[in-house]
Amino acid sequence: MKRSIHIVSTKRLSEEQKKLFTDSDILLTDKDFIEITQKELPSEISLNTHLLFTSKNAVMSVVEKSLAQLISFPVFCVGSETRKLLERYGFEVIASADYAKDLAELILEKYPDVSITFFSGNLRYDTLPERLQSQGILMNEYVVYETQLHPIKVISEADGILFFSPSAVNSFLQNNTLHSQTCFCIGTTTATALKNDTQNIEIADKPTIKDVLLQCIKHYQ
Incomplete structure (x- = not known):
């Protein structure tokens, strides 16, 4: 058999x-x-001209905090599923790519004068922020969720x-x-x-x- x-x-x-x-x-x-735990944000956050998300977990963390003022900001994101989730909640995604390194190059080519607020997780890679900041793009970051290993x-x-x-x-x-x-x-x-x-x-x-x-x-x- x-x-x-x-x-x-x-x-x-x-x-x-x-x-x-x-x-x-x-x-x-x-x-x-792995287990995902949401983190609290400061009572006041400083927002740049554009927002950046590299995962669905970051999107859900922000959405569940009911940060209604964010909807008016244009968004960059990594991943088609992240993009679909953002658009489902009313965000305008102006550029996305499957990988962080590709998104970084797209931003530098088409949007070199933006400033970015990055909503991230605690274990995010440095690829995208380091590339953008090395080219003079202003960026601030809020860690909105933590990834914990669950072996x-x-x-x-x-x-x-x-x-x-x-x-x-x-x-x-x-x-x-x-x-x-x-x-x-x-x-x-x-x-x-x-x-x-x-x-x-x-x-x-x-x-x-x-x-x-x-x-x-x-x-x-």
């Missing part, structure tokens, strides 16, 4: 996302390997692992070791976090959760 493929997702998936696996011979285990020991052997952030990679590796498993990553930054532990890496065509899932299903068809 043919053994089913076992996949571990390092992020809990929605019911709609899980339905993608319905017609495949894949057993899915999904756990949250879990995977008991049963998995054929593949789904990773959606470098933090999830670090959390997974605290209690688990990679052998022959295929690692499916949402983007190059997440894949880079795995480079010292495995070469069995596949990167989704686009950096979205859905594309990671489709890449995984395609791999095992």
Whole structure:
């Protein structure tokens, strides 16, 4: 009897996302390997001419703080899912890119005279702010959420692992070791976090959760 493929997702998936696996011979285990905690903002915040978001977590943190005055500011963001979320809440996204380094170059090329308020997480990478500030763009930053590792020991052997952030990679590796498993990553930054532990890496065509899932299903068809 043919053994089913076992996949571990390092992020809990929605019911709609899980339905993608319905017609495949894949057993899915999904756990949250990181935890997100919102941070309080100062009672008064200083806003520059444009806003910057690099994750959905930052968007949700700001939205849940009901900062209505932010809606009138044009926005830069990283990721198509971040953009969709911002637009759902009424923000005007004037430029976005799949990766931080690409967004930095886009801003420098088309919007060199802006100033930026960056809403970020505690583990954000320096790529984008360092590049912009090195070219003279004024930027201030508010850390609006914290990412905490939530290591879990995977008991049963998995054929593949789904990773959606470098933090999830670090959390997974605290209690688990990679052998022959295929690692499916949402983007190059997440894949880079795995480079010292495995070469069995596949990167989704686009950096979205859905594309990671489709890449995984395609791999095992």
